[in-house]
Amino acid sequence: MASHRGYEKALSMLRTLPRVSLYNVAPTPNFVKKSKRGRGQHGGDTHGAGNKGALARQSYTRTGFEMGNNPYYLRFPNEPYYIGQHLRRQYPPLSLGQLQLMIDTDRINPKKPIDLVQICNTGLYKINVSGLHYGVHLTDDGADNFKAKVNIEVQWASEPVIAAIERNGGTITTAFYDPRCLHALTKAKKFLESGEPIPKRMIPPEDAIKAYTDPKFRGYLADPDKISWERLVLAQKYGYTLPKIEEDPDHEMLTARKDPRQIFFGLEPGWVINLVDRIILKPTDPELKEYYKG
Amino acid sequence: MTSLSGLLPTFSKENGRLFISGQLWKVLSPSFSTGACRGVKTVAAEEATLPDLDHVDADAEDQDTSAEAERIQKIRDISGLRPNHRNIVHRVCPTEEKVLPHHYTTYYNKRMFGRYGYASGVNPGLCWPTQEQLAEIKEYERVAYPYSIMEVAKRELEKEEAEKERILSRDAEVADKYQKMLKLKEEFLKRKVKEKEEAEAAKAFKNRLIEEVRLHFNYTINERDERFRLEVKERAKQLREKEKLEKKTLKKEKQAVDKAAKFEIQKKQLLAEEERKAAVKST
Numbered sequence: 001m002a003s004h005r006g007y008e009k010a011l012s013m014l015r016t017l018p019r020v021s022l023y024n025v026a027p028t029p030n031f032v033k034k035s036k037r038g039r040g041q042h043g044g045d046t047h048g049a050g051n052k053g054a055l056a057r058q059s060y061t062r063t064g065f066e067m068g069n070n071p072y073y074l075r076f077p078n079e080p081y082y083i084g085q086h087l088r089r090q091y092p093p094l095s096l097g098q099l100q101l102m103i104d105t106d107r108i109n110p111k112k113p114i115d116l117v118q119i120c121n122t123g124l125y126k127i128n129v130s131g132l133h134y135g136v137h138l139t140d141d142g143a144d145n146f147k148a149k150v151n152i153e154v155q156w157a158s159e160p161v162i163a164a165i166e167r168n169g170g171t172i173t174t175a176f177y178d179p180r181c182l183h184a185l186t187k188a189k190k191f192l193e194s195g196e197p198i199p200k201r202m203i204p205p206e207d208a209i210k211a212y213t214d215p216k217f218r219g220y221l222a223d224p225d226k227i228s229w230e231r232l233v234l235a236q237k238y239g240y241t242l243p244k245i246e247e248d249p250d251h252e253m254l255t256a257r258k259d260p261r262q263i264f265f266g267l268e269p270g271w272v273i274n275l276v277d278r279i280i281l282k283p284t285d286p287e288l289k290e291y292y293k294g
Numbered sequence: 295m296t297s298l299s300g301l302l303p304t305f306s307k308e309n310g311r312l313f314i315s316g317q318l319w320k321v322l323s324p325s326f327s328t329g330a331c332r333g334v335k336t337v338a339a340e341e342a343t344l345p346d347l348d349h350v351d352a353d354a355e356d357q358d359t360s361a362e363a364e365r366i367q368k369i370r371d372i373s374g375l376r377p378n379h380r381n382i383v384h385r386v387c388p389t390e391e392k393v394l395p396h397h398y399t400t401y402y403n404k405r406m407f408g409r410y411g412y413a414s415g416v417n418p419g420l421c422w423p424t425q426e427q428l429a430e431i432k433e434y435e436r437v438a439y440p441y442s443i444m445e446v447a448k449r450e451l452e453k454e455e456a457e458k459e460r461i462l463s464r465d466a467e468v469a470d471k472y473q474k475m476l477k478l479k480e481e482f483l484k485r486k487v488k489e490k491e492e493a494e495a496a497k498a499f500k501n502r503l504i505e506e507v508r509l510h511f512n513y514t515i516n517e518r519d520e521r522f523r524l525e526v527k528e529r530a531k532q533l534r535e536k537e538k539l540e541k542k543t544l545k546k547e548k549q550a551v552d553k554a555a556k557f558e559i560q561k562k563q564l565l566a567e568e569e570r571k572a573a574v575k576s577t
Contacts, residue, residue, distance in 0.1 A: 195408030195421050203439055209446045210454075221443060260443070272421045276411035281418050288422055291432065 097142020169243035176204040200269035
């Protein structure tokens with residue numbers, strides 16, 4: 001059967017070799033054989049656990065137990081970093097990579113302004129309003145691969161995220177919504193079917209007003225002139241040339257902003273939307289009108 | 295196999311009947327016996343021999359077709375749902391009579407309008423708050439949001455500035471106190487050195503005294519002896535007096551020197567004056 005050809009030799013060997021099974025496979029390179037508990041003279045007796053006591057009975061005390069002392073891990077019951085934790089606003093994260101994926105898979109249309117409604121309607125992002133979730137925190141994971149030009153409105157964003165979006169010629173706003181509006185935004189269809197008039201957005205709480213009036217944070221209450229200045233400053237800081245949105249064909253879309261009292265794009269507070277009859281009902285009572293306006 | 299399967303009871307889910315070897319057995323269920331809910335289609339199924347549509351009279355065709363379609367639809371409906379529930383599933387306005395208390399609430403009617411539109415027969419004016427409700431809402435907002443955006447922003451800015459001011463003033467205070475502390479520290483160190491020197495001098499003086507007294511007694515008397523102690527006291531007194539005297543004399547000498555210097559200056563002045571006078575006279 002000897003042959004000068006390697007593969008023929010291999011084949012001939014294969015014919016004679018037994019089938020590959022558990023009995024003839026070699027262990028993987030990093031395999032370590034576990035030592036077995038010996039019996040009798042082979043390391044039996046006390047199995048190395050000594051004679052009498054907790055160690056022999058293997059009834060060890062729990063970790064951190066100090067034999068009746070007040071244990072160290074319970075001695076200082078002070079966790080000041082959790083003070084008010086149950087009242088703090090939460091912003092569940094959404095990364096730029098995830099956003100790009102949503103756009104690439106047609107879950108989100110980048111040709112229209114993106115807000116919480118669009119993001120929640122993808123079905124890939126959920127927020128629990130009663131769990132004090134106050135909206136999207138856009139994080140910078142995947143910022144280097146973010147290529148979309150969008151007009152996005154989120155509730156929290158860091159500086160690199162703002163830079164990543166503005167580098168592509170997009171715009172970003174950070175906006176605050178009170179829980180009532182968040183209910184309407186996160187489950188828009190359900191809300192519109194409830195027959196309730198669209199609520200007006202309430203003002204942010206005192207500890208959030210600084211962020212949302214800050215042009216560096218692109219707050220929705222900030223001065224637009226200051227925001228355009230900060231856009232330039234950020235471009236110089238991160239070293240990219242700021243695309244001119246004034247000359248952009250999508251200029252109108254990119255500069256679309258909501259009124260501070262408005263929660264849905266194109267719909268005003270106080271309107272009742274009926275999805276079946278496809279109609280918009282507006283209040284006529286002057287008192288109601290005034291209420292929803294201011 | 296075929297004979298066995300023929301013997302086994304087969305359950306037809308579609309019309310709720312049991313067949314055992316070709317015979318019809320009724321399933322004993324309340325819904326079936328009453329025919330109120332699930333029995334609807336069963337009854338239809340029993341008379342399910344469809345008429346031959348080719349032989350229907352031409353006159354009654356329009357009337358019949360709708361009735362016929364309805365009947366067929368009834369047979370086809372195997373959901374087992376009540377008509378109202380079926381309507382809800384198919385998003386048709388439920389024509390249920392308003393019998394339950396919640397049917398008369400604004401909440402329910404609002405939702406009816408939102409879901410079924412004008413077909414629900416609800417006046418959409420219900421959707422907005424009434425005057426009383428609006429007043430209540432306004433009252434709530436007045437309490438919950440007492441300030442406008444500008445006012446809140448201003449208040450926050452003021453708070454921040456006050457905090458900054460507090461920190462700056464504290465920093466200034468600390469810097470001031472630090473400068474004072476440096477001065478005090480220097481003084482303290484100087485005082486310490488001086489005290490040490492003084493203590494050393496006093497010790498040296500005492501040692502000298504003791505040594506002198508020892509010499510005086512030729513080392514024959516113990517230091518603790520009364521005589522020795524008295525001698526030391528005496529010597530110290532003498533030395534102190536001597537020192538005082540020295541000081542006095544030094545002072546006197548100094549005074550004398552000062553006086554002489556003063557006198558010298560006065561003399562010079564007088565001489566200068568005389569010279570001037572003489573000069574004036576001569577001219």
